[in-house]
Amino acid sequence: LTLAEEDDFVECDFSGLCVLLVEDEEIMRLSLEDRLRLAGIPVKAACDIADAQSQLEKGDVDLVVTDVRLPDGSGAELFEVIFFVIVPHTVNALLSCHFVYAC
Amino acid sequence: LAEKIAFTIVAVAMGVGFTIAAAIVAQDWKRFHEALEEHALLLARSVAVSVPEAMLRDDYWTLYKTLKTIATRMATEPQDSHGETGVVLDVDGRVIAHLDPGNHQLDPLVTTGTYFPRVITGMVLDAEGRVMAHLDPSSHPLGLPFAPRDEAERRLLEEALKARRPLVSEGSTPEEGFLEGMVPIYSGGKRLGVVRMRLSTAELSSHVHKVALIVLGLTLGLIALSSLLGLLIARRMMRPLAELALGMESVGGGKLETITPHVTNDKDEIGQMVRIFNRMTLELKEKKRLEEEIAIDKKLVALGRIAAGVAHEINNPVAGMMNCVDTLKKHPSKPQLLERYLPLLDKGLSRIRDITGDLLVELRIDHGANQPSDSGCLEDLKGLIEAEIGERNIRFVWDDQMERRVRCNCQRIQQILLNLLKNAVDALPDGGTVTYRSLHQGKWIVFEVGDDGLGIPLELRSQVFDPFFTTQSNGTGLGLWIVYRLVQSMGGIVDFQSEAGHGTLFRVRVPLKQVYGEESGRYVA
Numbered sequence: 001l002t003l004a005e006e007d008d009f010v011e012c013d014f015s016g017l018c019v020l021l022v023e024d025e026e027i028m029r030l031s032l033e034d035r036l037r038l039a040g041i042p043v044k045a046a047c048d049i050a051d052a053q054s055q056l057e058k059g060d061v062d063l064v065v066t067d068v069r070l071p072d073g074s075g076a077e078l079f080e081v082i083f084f085v086i087v088p089h090t091v092n093a094l095l096s097c098h099f100v101y102a103c
Numbered sequence: 104l105a106e107k108i109a110f111t112i113v114a115v116a117m118g119v120g121f122t123i124a125a126a127i128v129a130q131d132w133k134r135f136h137e138a139l140e141e142h143a144l145l146l147a148r149s150v151a152v153s154v155p156e157a158m159l160r161d162d163y164w165t166l167y168k169t170l171k172t173i174a175t176r177m178a179t180e181p182q183d184s185h186g187e188t189g190v191v192l193d194v195d196g197r198v199i200a201h202l203d204p205g206n207h208q209l210d211p212l213v214t215t216g217t218y219f220p221r222v223i224t225g226m227v228l229d230a231e232g233r234v235m236a237h238l239d240p241s242s243h244p245l246g247l248p249f250a251p252r253d254e255a256e257r258r259l260l261e262e263a264l265k266a267r268r269p270l271v272s273e274g275s276t277p278e279e280g281f282l283e284g285m286v287p288i289y290s291g292g293k294r295l296g297v298v299r300m301r302l303s304t305a306e307l308s309s310h311v312h313k314v315a316l317i318v319l320g321l322t323l324g325l326i327a328l329s330s331l332l333g334l335l336i337a338r339r340m341m342r343p344l345a346e347l348a349l350g351m352e353s354v355g356g357g358k359l360e361t362i363t364p365h366v367t368n369d370k371d372e373i374g375q376m377v378r379i380f381n382r383m384t385l386e387l388k389e390k391k392r393l394e395e396e397i398a399i400d401k402k403l404v405a406l407g408r409i410a411a412g413v414a415h416e417i418n419n420p421v422a423g424m425m426n427c428v429d430t431l432k433k434h435p436s437k438p439q440l441l442e443r444y445l446p447l448l449d450k451g452l453s454r455i456r457d458i459t460g461d462l463l464v465e466l467r468i469d470h471g472a473n474q475p476s477d478s479g480c481l482e483d484l485k486g487l488i489e490a491e492i493g494e495r496n497i498r499f500v501w502d503d504q505m506e507r508r509v510r511c512n513c514q515r516i517q518q519i520l521l522n523l524l525k526n527a528v529d530a531l532p533d534g535g536t537v538t539y540r541s542l543h544q545g546k547w548i549v550f551e552v553g554d555d556g557l558g559i560p561l562e563l564r565s566q567v568f569d570p571f572f573t574t575q576s577n578g579t580g581l582g583l584w585i586v587y588r589l590v591q592s593m594g595g596i597v598d599f600q601s602e603a604g605h606g607t608l609f610r611v612r613v614p615l616k617q618v619y620g621e622e623s624g625r626y627v628a
Contacts, residue, residue, distance in 0.1 A: 027423030027447045034440070035430055069415070071574075 018042040022052045022066035022078060049073045053081060112333025120322040128315045135307050140271045143284030146300040148269060149173045154227055155290035158235060163245050166227055166236035174222045174238055221303040223281055229296040232264050259283060263297045280304035343377050354384060412571040416458055420451035461581035464518060480513040481520065488524045497528060498536040505541045509548065515589050520550060522582040523609050527554040529575055547612045555606035
């Protein structure tokens, strides 16, 4: 995420929203987690689709941010899982370093 | 083939030329021979007609004069024998009338010039064979029977004495060939004797020789000319064929760029062939060019894929690291962040180093020197893998059945085996076993690296050798790809068998090349 994008984040009011980060690259996942926490946003993290799915089933996720390339599938697949299988109304947007899925 | 055609043409030209020449010479000889025979008869007849009166009178002098005159005078007029001119001679042999008086003076004594044909001898014999007159009176006394010199002469004499009508005989003395005209002399129905006139055939022979020489010369000239022409035609015909053959040879050898199309405007079959060949090579060239372009395209596509993979694999840790650095800058008051990020940064950097290192290995081995050396170098791997295993509870079985005289390209094979063994060690849970085996199998050297781990899931098997494909969190995904590329570069084959729960066995087969001479050991390419 570039600085410009981060400024957009700050302008929005994300308080009370919980973010689920899905990223297999450890350093990326940890650093993003820290940044969101430092910005006062509650964060959950997952390293693959299966992990993300179990976290989503526990609930309390308002936003999912995922990488496109994941060890057990693609971010698009995760999007479909969330949208059709789990709880469609919770999800607002999916982000990745390649694409932005908005809905 | 050019020589064959030229040779055939020369042979045919020679055959035809000599046949024609021989026919001409034979014809010529026959014609002159007949002319000579007629002339001999004419001379003898002339004498026979002129002498009966003198013979009856036993007038030897008149006989001799007549014989002499006719022999000398008539010999200069060979054309007379053809009846083209007419001549009337008196009893003394003088020309008393001639159809062409302007050219023939009525004086027999002015007969000079070369004789044609030459009279060798002439004689008049009476019915009993006594000499009545002879051109050489000193050796043949008058009134005595003619004495033949040898058997052949005696037979001719008998023939002449028996002759009832004019005839011509052929014979030869040691000096020259001759024709003899024999004409019996009649007077009032009574046979008085015989006239013999002998003409030399030496002039005939020399004439025929001369003609033969001229004809031979002409024939040889014609043969040379026709041969030259034939050679030229053959070469003109063969040149495009020879160029075609050259062209076809280089097409066969795959050297399309060395062909220079032979341009021809000929409308014949060869010209047609040349044009077809030119079109064919052009099409082949075009096809080859397209193939090369496609090959280059493929290479570029592969390169692009690798580059994209490298970019992605490196960008991921780089983006994470930049996040860390940025967070540290924004929150300098939190030392616990530094503690948390330093190992992460370290790990990310190592990852990047590994990827570039692996790519370099691939590049280096691709272009570096690859000298074969003693296969014992593979023993070094044992230590490396044991170090890799370290404290982990993994059994390592080393089974080297390779013959010592086999030499191998150590750098490549070491790299291949190192990657395979490291993979096996990484994939194994504690308590597993890694096996290494090398052996000969016909013309191949086989290396087997096995483990008794979990095996490769079915759905991932097709991607095992893809670059950047990895199942390990800290892997670059380049190890097996490098193995694949290296084995391929040596003309070998790499494959694997995997069974879920029973482990995986990678098998590398590399062809052996026989080496003769000083290094009479076999080695792996």
